[in-house]
Amino acid sequence: MQHRYFKIYKPYGYLSQFITNERPRKKKKLLGELGDFPEETMAVGRLDQDSEGLLFLTTNGKASAKVTGNKIEKEYYVQLDGQITPTAIERLQAGIEISINGEIYKTLPCKTFILKERPVFPERSKKIRDERHGPTSWISVTLVEGKFRQVKKMTAAVGFPTLRLVRVRIGNENLDNMDAGEVIELPSFSY
Secondary structure: OOOOEEEEEEOOOEEOOOOOOOOOOOOOEEHHHHOOOOOOOEEEOOOOOOOEEEEEEEOOHHHHHHHHOOOOOEEEEEEEEOOOOHHHHHHHHHOOEEEEOOEEEEOOOOEEEEOOOOOOOOOOOOOOOOHHHOOEEEEEEEEOOOOOOHHHHHHHHOOOOEEEEEEEEEOOEEOOOOOOOOEEEEOOOOO
16 A cells, blocks of 8 residues: 655644544534545644644554654644743743642743744634734744643643644644645655
């Protein structure tokens, strides 16, 4: 079987899966609605329903395991509630205690810095509060791990809750100027 590889810009409001086991109370938006994918296609890792950005899809389980392992960097641009402080950045860089499944977990050290300019992304389907409700700031966070809602828990732990989270890079593959919902087929993944 010839494996296939895709990068997509997962839009806000979509689940990082192709099928759902939930009872059909509310229609959930699934990745399969974004393109015509082979039957065995799987999401490589996850982005929360309210997170956006770069997501890999593939029919190759081994490639999926390699990308989700703790060696491949994942970079996120994160809009925060408030003007983040240098002290909070240092705490994020050093690793911080968060709760994972009711247990205290200390995150690995990571690369974190304040973005000098506000990044430009496609308009989100659900508006984020505006500047009248106080200032916001943008940071870059680069991790090699990916615990459940990790970045959001990290920023909240230092006092700056996440308003918008966009994954911009996985390994050597970038989001570039993709539009929300756009799908690009790749020859393979660039780690």
